[in-house]
Amino acid sequence: MDFDMKSDEIIFKGYLQYHANKLILLKANLSGKIDVDCDICADNFDLDLNEEIEFYLHSGIYKSENESLLEVIECLDDTANLQEILNSEIELIKSDYNTCENCRT
Numbered sequence: 001m002d003f004d005m006k007s008d009e010i011i012f013k014g015y016l017q018y019h020a021n022k023l024i025l026l027k028a029n030l031s032g033k034i035d036v037d038c039d040i041c042a043d044n045f046d047l048d049l050n051e052e053i054e055f056y057l058h059s060g061i062y063k064s065e066n067e068s069l070l071e072v073i074e075c076l077d078d079t080a081n082l083q084e085i086l087n088s089e090i091e092l093i094k095s096d097y098n099t100c101e102n103c104r105t
């Protein structure tokens with residue numbers, strides 16, 4: 001199942017693929033610009049995004065039998081809430097250590 005989402009200046013594009021054991025593989029590319037604060041000078045700047053995202057979604061409570069290296073997100077709805085995933089990815093990037101061009105050089 002292909003999906004293509006936009007949130008402000010961010011494009012979230014990819015597909016979902018059903019996997020064994022009720023797992024759904026999500027593969028997507030996050031691109032566009034995101035508004036972040038520089039961790040050094042606190043200036044607001046646009047960060048260019050181009051990230052490949054890959055993880056498994058699971059409907060219902062997921063119990064891993066062996067520790068998997070892949071990230072599994074529990075989703076209690078049968079349909080994965082893509083908007084929520086997108087939002088949490090954006091939050092993750094925002095909380096990362098980001099430095100503007102001036103401070104990087």
Ligand SMILES: [Zn+2]
Nearest residue numbers: 038041100103
């Ligand atoms: Zn800076």
